[in-house]
Amino acid sequence: MRFLVRRLTVLVAALLAVSFLVFLIPYLTPGDPTRKILRGRVNAMDIDPAQLESLRAQYGLDRPVLVQYADWLATAVRGDFGYSYTSQAAVMPQIGAAAMVTLVLAVGALGLAIAVALPSGILAAMRRGGPVDTAITTVTQAFVAVPEYWLAPLLILVFAVKFGALPSAGWAGPAWMILPCVTLALRPISYFTQITRASMAEVLDSPYIVGARARGLGYYRTILRHGIRNALIPVVTLLSVWLGGLLGGSVVVEVIFGIPGMGRLVFNAVHNGDIPMIQASMVTIVTITVLLATVTDVLYTVINPTVRGSHVGS
Amino acid sequence: MEPLLEIDSLTVSTRTTSKRLLDGVSLRVAPGEVLAVVGESGSGKSLTALSIMQMLPRVLEMSAGRMTLAGTDLTSLRRREIDTLHGGRIGMLFQQPRRMLDPTATVGSQVAEPLVRHLRMSRREARRRVLELLADVGIDEPARRAQAYPHQLSGGLAQRVMIATALAASPPLLIADEPTTALDVTVEAQILQLLKQKKRELGMSVLFISHDLNVVSSIADRIAVMYAGRVVEVGTADEILTQPEHPYTKALIECSTLRTDASGQLYVIPGGSDTARELDHGCRFRPRCGLTQEAHLEQVCDAREPVLLSIGRSPAEHECRCWGTAEEREGA
Numbered sequence: 001m002r003f004l005v006r007r008l009t010v011l012v013a014a015l016l017a018v019s020f021l022v023f024l025i026p027y028l029t030p031g032d033p034t035r036k037i038l039r040g041r042v043n044a045m046d047i048d049p050a051q052l053e054s055l056r057a058q059y060g061l062d063r064p065v066l067v068q069y070a071d072w073l074a075t076a077v078r079g080d081f082g083y084s085y086t087s088q089a090a091v092m093p094q095i096g097a098a099a100m101v102t103l104v105l106a107v108g109a110l111g112l113a114i115a116v117a118l119p120s121g122i123l124a125a126m127r128r129g130g131p132v133d134t135a136i137t138t139v140t141q142a143f144v145a146v147p148e149y150w151l152a153p154l155l156i157l158v159f160a161v162k163f164g165a166l167p168s169a170g171w172a173g174p175a176w177m178i179l180p181c182v183t184l185a186l187r188p189i190s191y192f193t194q195i196t197r198a199s200m201a202e203v204l205d206s207p208y209i210v211g212a213r214a215r216g217l218g219y220y221r222t223i224l225r226h227g228i229r230n231a232l233i234p235v236v237t238l239l240s241v242w243l244g245g246l247l248g249g250s251v252v253v254e255v256i257f258g259i260p261g262m263g264r265l266v267f268n269a270v271h272n273g274d275i276p277m278i279q280a281s282m283v284t285i286v287t288i289t290v291l292l293a294t295v296t297d298v299l300y301t302v303i304n305p306t307v308r309g310s311h312v313g314s
Numbered sequence: 315m316e317p318l319l320e321i322d323s324l325t326v327s328t329r330t331t332s333k334r335l336l337d338g339v340s341l342r343v344a345p346g347e348v349l350a351v352v353g354e355s356g357s358g359k360s361l362t363a364l365s366i367m368q369m370l371p372r373v374l375e376m377s378a379g380r381m382t383l384a385g386t387d388l389t390s391l392r393r394r395e396i397d398t399l400h401g402g403r404i405g406m407l408f409q410q411p412r413r414m415l416d417p418t419a420t421v422g423s424q425v426a427e428p429l430v431r432h433l434r435m436s437r438r439e440a441r442r443r444v445l446e447l448l449a450d451v452g453i454d455e456p457a458r459r460a461q462a463y464p465h466q467l468s469g470g471l472a473q474r475v476m477i478a479t480a481l482a483a484s485p486p487l488l489i490a491d492e493p494t495t496a497l498d499v500t501v502e503a504q505i506l507q508l509l510k511q512k513k514r515e516l517g518m519s520v521l522f523i524s525h526d527l528n529v530v531s532s533i534a535d536r537i538a539v540m541y542a543g544r545v546v547e548v549g550t551a552d553e554i555l556t557q558p559e560h561p562y563t564k565a566l567i568e569c570s571t572l573r574t575d576a577s578g579q580l581y582v583i584p585g586g587s588d589t590a591r592e593l594d595h596g597c598r599f600r601p602r603c604g605l606t607q608e609a610h611l612e613q614v615c616d617a618r619e620p621v622l623l624s625i626g627r628s629p630a631e632h633e634c635r636c637w638g639t640a641e642e643r644e645g646a
């Protein structure tokens with residue numbers, strides 16, 4: 001419980017720090033900050049110089065910066081980051097929709113990666129040095145070298161263009177997920193297989209496996225009850241690091257497959273200098289990343305009792 | 315009496331280089347008997363234990379020998395039968411008890427495993443029995459300890475847990491591989507006491523492995539001394555402790571008595587045993603043996619490896635593998 005409180009404090013502090021930087025973006029970028037801020041608030045292409053002074057007073061931009069920040073934060077917490085310069089629509093609903101798409105994509109890719117990598121890593125470790133191990137290790141090591149911008153067009157050519165089995169681009173249902181997820185999953189499959197294999201191999205050599213077998217559990221029951229859980233402890237930690245990575249790393253895949261996700265959204269916002277959109281997406285991305293890290297830590301504590309509780313007895 | 319465990323000419327080698335780590339080890343343990351196996355680190359005590367358990371590391375193989383437990387051949391067991399052997403017919407204790415327990419599982423769940431596996435108890439029955447077993451090995455507040463994780467136990471408590479687990483299914487044989495070596499002296503005495511008590515209650519045979527003759531002297535009925543993968547002397551505890559014949563055994567006894575003199579300095583037998591297995595002729599103890607000069611044995615000790623000869627009043631009472639001893643006896 002104390003642990004949870006500590007984690008949440010860190011989480012809030014990190015978010016505050018980031019939000020302050022994000023708030024400063026109009027001041028740190030070239031051009032008149034007042035105009036930039038007002039554009040996002042009143043939803044206008046530009047501000048009429050005649051109205052500038054009254055608007056400045058109306059939106060409190062004549063007050064000290066810290067007061068403005070508190071004000072901005074209070075609005076932001078309610079999900080109001082103003083209007084996009086380009087679409088002239090409220091920023092947050094667009095980000096919500098895009099983030100959802102990216103999350104589905106990343107979770108799909110990660111799920112696929114886990115489903116493939118954990119069993120192959122465990123199997124490779126159990127058959128260390130044998131042909132199965134060699135095959136799994138060779139293939140997954142080769143996967144690391146395959147870049148998304150190379151694999152994606154290849155998959156599109158084979159499965160969409162040649163066989164017509166799957167859609168080549170867009171985001172209209174489960175079938176549209178398959179090729180992007182496979183593309184995104186390839187690298188994590190490679191890493192997770194290797195990590196799982198190394199972790200499992202170490203566990204299989206550890207004394208408590210000998211101990212469990214000496215109690216009569218037998219090879220497979222020992223692996224099921226005492227091997228896999230221990231082997232997954234380091235893997236779980238890396239999983240959410242990767243989910244964070246996948247959220248950011250999906251830019252290329254979203255652009256190639258024409259997927260309306262966060263990657264494409266941020267890409268366009270930066271390209272267009274759309275400050276409200278940039279601010280809102282940065283806060284969203286950081287929030288998600290920090291939340292993920294917290295969830296990982298909690299998960300790690302649940303799975304690994306040696307990091308919780310204190311020593312008892314002599 | 316028919317031996318419970320009989321090992322005949324056990325030889326263990328590395329698969330790749332065929333280096334012999336154990337060379338013709340023969341041991342017998344009678345029902346209810348405590349056989350201690352002593353020898354300095356690296357002499358092959360743990361490998362002997364693992365061979366009996368059919369748990370040799372994959373890089374090693376048993377290249378010769380026979381092993382029977384109550385008449386069953388252990389070397390031809392099927393995988394399933396080996397699982398029944400572990401904990402069911404042979405319980406095992408280790409030098410590092412805490413490291414033998416899964417750090418992510420509660421103590422109670424691990425003590426329960428042999429109950430479910432070997433005694434076919436339901437989980438509920440097992441949970442209740444675990445508390446009795448923990449109390450039986452002198453653990454206070456068994457309910458709280460059962461909930462604990464291994465890292466929350468001291469070495470002594472962990473070894474008590476291991477004893478409870480190893481004896482849960484009342485196996486006829488307990489192999490204890492240096493069960494007190496990692497513990498401090500007072501805890502060591504308590505654990506030895508507990509083992510003797512369990513031995514009295516359950517009447518099982520014990521193969522007690524230690525590098526320390528002092529520890530062994532209070533518990534052993536018979537003692538086998540190992541050197542460089544061979545048994546060099548074996549006999550009743552009385553004979554070995556009071557009338558040792560092999561120069562290596564004599565040196566071991568010297569070490570242990572000197573140590574009890576509390577001189578602080580540990581007496582160590584001069585020389586190392588690392589390369590002893592590489593000697594391809596003669597006695598393996600030869601480079602460290604003081605007897606060769608005294609008795610003018612160099613030639614014979616250098617030329618031929620001594621054989622294990624019976625030197626006691628009865629064949630099983632005392633056997634020794636040394637030319638010097640043999641000559642002395644013949645001369646007398």
Ligand SMILES: Nc1ncnc2c1ncn2[C@@H]1O[C@H](COP(=O)(O)OP(=O)(O)O)[C@@H](O)[C@H]1O
Binds near residue numbers: 357373
């Ligand atoms: N897996 C292994 N591979 C190669 N040599 C080993 C292995 N395990 C043990 N040995 C060697 O076998 C010898 C006996 O080891 P061990 O039985 O553990 O000795 P003890 O228990 O008497 O200290 C040692 O010289 C050790 O180096």
Ligand code: SF4
Binds near residue numbers: 562597604605
């Ligand atoms: S056989 Fe020779 S070298 Fe070996 S212990 Fe006896 S006297 Fe020493």
Ligand SMILES: [Mg+2]
Binds near residue numbers: 359360492
């Ligand atoms: Mg050992």
